[in-house]
Amino acid sequence: MTAPKYVEPSGDQKAGYLHYRRPASPWEIFQKEEGLPVFKGIGMKDSRDLPRAQWQRYGGLATYIQLFGTNNDTGMYCWEIPSRSASKDIKHFYEERFIVLEGRGTTEVWKNSGGTKTSFEWQPWSVFSVPINANFRVVNASSSPAILLGVNMAPLMINMFQSKSYIFANPYDFEERFGGNLEDYWKPAEEYEAHPVQGRAQLTTNLFPDAQNCYLPLDNNRAPGYRWVYPQMVGNTMLGGFIAEYPAGRYNKAHHHGSGAVLVCMRGAGYSITWPADKGGLTPWKDGKDDLVLWQDYGKGGMISAAPTGNPRETWFHQHFACSKEPFRLFNFTGGSSFGTGGSRGGSEGDMVAGVGAEVGDGGSAIPYHLEDLFVRKHFEERLKKEGAEFQMPEEVYTEAGANIKVMSD
Ligand SMILES: [Fe+2]
Known part of the structure; x- marks a missing residue:
């Protein structure tokens, strides 16, 4: 879209408009393109009660949860991985974390440059985070659905870079966060x-x-x-x-x-x-x-x-x-x-x-x-x-x- 020609004011007239309609942010446009329901409000009794729809990008079913005060800041979603199925292979140049609300399964995580896949198991109320730009896949081998609550910094990064290829097809391996000896990477720590x-x-x-x-x-x-x-x-x-x-x-x-x-x-x-x-x-x-x-x-x-x-x-x-x-x-x-x-x-x-x-x-x-x-x-x-x-x-x-x-x- 080409911008309209600028008309310079004359005398003491002010340029532009004092009040104007706020446009959609790149994050808001991206969220709409995902085709998922978006819950907005101050909160809810149980996020599992929200209606979920098919999610092309991750696989499974999901709803976005964009509570008041979080817009363009953090992205949250309730995500169902049906029984005996797995998510797509996912990676993105933003931080993301999960709480497992229901179900049992495994997550595989690997670098862009290959190498062995690391993996770990999860159960109800496990919390895990996937390193920025690492590849991952969430597997539900059980006979009941798994429900995860995810949160990420997608809004901030999408608004900043406004490039899907930079965010979703970036070959960089973040060795500082997911490098060296990965053998014990998913071993839970207990030392405060x-x-x-x-x-x-x-x-x-x-x-x-x-x-x-x-x-x-x-x-x-x-x-x-x-x-x-x-x-x-x-x-x-x-x-x-x-x-x-x-x-x-x-x-x-x-x-x-x-x-x-x-x-x-x-x-x-x-x-x-x-x-x-x-x-x-x-x-x-x-x-x-x-x-x-x-x-x-x-x-x-x-x-x-x-x-x-x-x-x-x-x-x-x-x-x-x-x-x-x-x-x-x-x-x-x-x-x-x-x-x-x-x-x-x-x-x-x-x-x-x-x-x-x-x-x-x-x-x-x-x-x-x-x-x-x-x-x-x-x-x-x-x-x-x-x-x-x-x-x-x-x-x-x-x-x-x-x-x-x-x-x-x-
Ligand atoms: Fe507080």
Whole structure:
């Protein structure tokens, strides 16, 4: 398409239009071409309930899940590989990660330059990532369908390069991430390290055989008894995220930030609330602004966009509630890119940065329990009663002194 001729303004007229219609991005055009249903919303109870359609590119059936606040940032999809079948051979120049929701099978991974195929087995709640630009094939040899949730950085890369041959037919072998002796490449690691910047738990592993039940170390940053790990997988630098768990009957302090994070439930069940920080403030119910609060119930395979805004200037508070008799395990599946760069985005080298646990008044964005809207606790207690579960928050966290207790045991 040729662009229309430019007409230069005269006098003090402004060039162009002050308001204009936003065009589709290269990612949005690509997504449409795929011919799959696209679910849009703040979340859903269970992604397996979404209708799936034939997917030419990967094989099997799938639906895209483009939650509010993730568009042009991360791509997510729920993918079914029917029984006794395999995906196509796949490769792409972007990072990608999977959670197995159902089924058992194997994945084969190999380089562009050939060599032996590496492979590993997976089962329900395995988590694995495939190295950028490596070839892979997902095989379901069992008699029931396999359902996987995938997430990737396709939007960012497709928007950046706008070249299908660069993204999907690139011969480069990323030896830094998938090179050397590959014999133990898929051997799960169990040794927790300290994250080099934040000092929180990190596990460098390319495969979690069972991320629903694996040990998670105590973290306490978001709630008393909160458990947490940052998975460093296949050398990914953009696809961050974390696996976290709330003890049954507990919830976190609300905190706010921009869009991007999507939490997928892997264990238990619960609900999340989210509201725009500027418009809703610290106590939206008390201030008569509770119509701004969005709610999402979800269980295993379900999810919520923590800050579901498309406005890059907005931040949203969010808060998660373990509303069953079991702990509530969540995977921040889309992550945020600040981890990938070692926490070096924004400001200047050496600047002090407030971590996620830091509260309002301490340079952070978390609302201490004693300052939160009274409705939050009251509603949670009522919901737990309905579920036949117990409220398990230690009373001392609702005092000013309790807000400063950094380490609490289960
Ligand atoms: Fe958050």
